[in-house]
Amino acid sequence: MMNMNSAEAGDSLIFSLNETNDNNNTNASASAPASLPNMPPDSYQMTSEVHVTFAPQNHNHTSYKSDRESHSGHRPPRSPTRGCKENSPLLGPKSDFEHSFEYNSFPDDPFFHETVLAAELAIEANVCPERIYQGSSGSYFVKNTEQKIIAVFKPKDEEPYGHLNPKWTKWMHKLCCPCCFGRSCLVPNQGYLSEAGASLVDQKLGLNVVPKTKVVRLASETFNYSAIDRAKARTKRNIYNRVPSVGRHFNRIGLPPKIGSFQLFVNGYKDADYWLRRFDSEALPESTAKKFQHLFERVVVLDYIIRNTDRGNDNWLIKYEPASTKAGSSQGDIEDAEWSMVENPEIAVAAIDNGLAFPFKHPDEWRAYPYHWAWLPQAKVPFSTEIQELLLDQLSDMNFVQDLCDDLYDLFKCDKGFDRHTFEKQMSVMRGQILNLTQALKDGRSPVQLVQMPVVTVERNKSTVGRTRADSEIFTQSFSHRAPFFSWC
């Protein structure tokens, strides 16, 4: 068995596997899946290249379709953010997303599609998204026409690195102290992709702890726009009203839509911090504690794979709903309820705020960005057989891991600042995390032991691009060794 702890800090390298199958085999069941390496401890002292052979027929058809791919053939109803083709000076040169005539369409996910549509209709009816003031950037609660919050929207250009970030403190920070601004291991101004990517990983692995998040475009009076954009929109509106024959030639009237992450809102949840304190003083019933442990493990797995650098206990939510107080009780009543009297309580978790993940290198020079859940008592419990059964087969299958990377590629490449080299580095970190996690699951380790494993990167050979796969692939594994300068978050 591979023992990651046996690796010396600073070892460069190595691994992998030798799987061969018939390259031209087009029968899925006849192809043995490649698996992640499983090497004896002393292998770490060796340097070798490993060839991975993929089953060829699965490569081009994964179950996940990028939003853009999935749009074809479906024309949604008119709305301010549909069918917009005007070039926007605010958003710079057009990316693939921006060329799309049919964004905000999710035929594979009717509920999500309807929610986005409800948001657009609400904005048309002047029920506009509302800024979340406690947030670090421009984040908005999106409502439906009944004023009910249905989603959280985070526009790219209002992220901490975005040029329209509404927080002047962030702006000052960036201006006066650029070297300390942001997280040097993260791709700047791609938080919205990290949010959507976390949801993609969550769905692909069947974790179901991230509220569905996808890339969406919305325009609203309440977003932060430059004065120029507002003036331009006003002028067009005036022309349209006064000289309709001219105004009809405009492709869009109104403010330019913003690209960003759109996450479904979950109801009845509170910050994990709140409930964790309660659970400290009043133990959960045994079956609920077990269920909570399983959910907790899912958050751990998600964070570890995407290498989340911002998982404080305010960035995941817990819903705890005692059964006896579910019907007809207000939230206040629920909180005051006598827990010992409660039967079959319901518990759920939601991992939100995933915008600071997918680093292109391990955080190793200034700050460690620890996972705050590692200090919880639940983190000392070895991974359950439930999570082993859910994940081990998937994560041990190199085809599955590469499919995941390919799905992320389809998502990330649509950003106008996309850089393939940086993306490959992000995936090298993620593969390394998956490698460690797989080993920890196999060995029945705990989350605390997992985060103590030496970090690894697994780099794919440079000649392959995106979904293209060579019959045989080479991966190189390296260990990172530098300890962080300081480790508070």
Ligand SMILES: Nc1ncnc2c1ncn2[C@@H]1O[C@H](COP(=O)(O)OP(=O)(O)O)[C@@H](O)[C@H]1O
């Ligand atoms: N999907 C969601 N469902 C319910 N509440 C949410 C959701 N996303 C965010 N919130 C609430 O909004 C607050 C701020 O959101 P967050 O994503 O943490 O933004 P920021 O990046 O500004 O910290 C959270 O603390 C939480 O209370």
Ligand SMILES: [Mg+2]
């Ligand atoms: Mg937050």
